[in-house]
């Protein structure tokens with residue numbers, strides 16, 4: 735185990751369509767907590783920049799015949815022909831020691847704009863596959879990632895046996911299938927359950943809980959895993 739010599743960088747990828755949302759306030763609180771913990775914070779606000787989430791044939795050099803998206807990603811990395819927006823975001827991803835995905839839970843998962851960011855930016859040949867392997871051999875091994883999200887349901891409904899089931903169960907496809915797959919060590923998620931049903935006072939307290947949780951995660955993430 736070693737620690738960072740220089741200030742570490744956190745990339746927050748935020749996906750909420752309303753700037754006045756609680757989710758956005760939660761993201762701003764987390765960003766400040768990370769700065770206070772010594773991080774350089776890079777915020778990528780997907781709705782603000784009108785990120786195009788659809789991985790499509792026409793973002794690649796002309797493809798003759800059968801279109802295989804991951805084969806085209808590998809070819810584009812090798813030839814230096816990745817779409818400019820994808821290349822820019824990939825650069826910001828690779829530069830970050832800590833990745834934070836910030837979003838409201840939609841259908842037990844990421845909003846489509848954020849899922850589409852993963853589709854297009856977690857590029858085969860750029861973060862896994864090609865010269866890299868998977869999981870511990872992928873490009874982001876040694877780095878940390880964390881989910882920061884809000885829900886509509888109450889915390890009771892997300893307990894094992896609750897109406898929605900255990901939160902850990904449905905986060906598996908994100909934690910294992912996306913983040914660990916490309917090498918990250920996943921930190922505990924920071925969740926605010928049901929902010930729409932809270933009083934102003936409860937929401938202020940929830941933001942303070944977010945600040946404390948992110949401060950703890952930041953200290954944890956400053957230790958590299960190899």
Ligand SMILES: Cc1cc2nc3c(=O)[nH]c(=O)nc-3n(C[C@H](O)[C@H](O)[C@H](O)COP(=O)(O)OP(=O)(O)OC[C@H]3O[C@@H](n4cnc5c(N)ncnc54)[C@H](O)[C@@H]3O)c2cc1C
Pocket residue numbers: 750752754755756757758759837838839840841842843884885886887888929930934937938941
């Ligand atoms: C397509 C879709 C699918 C969904 N699927 C699910 C699902 O599977 N499971 C589930 O549980 N939920 C689901 N939901 C509900 C969703 O997760 C919640 O509505 C959302 O997470 C609530 O967070 P928000 O930031 O959008 O709340 P908002 O409604 O934006 O905010 C709540 C309140 O906080 C206030 N606020 C904003 N900033 C601050 C601040 N700084 N201090 C204090 N208060 C502030 C706002 O003014 C507002 O009154 C779904 C919603 C959609 C649209």
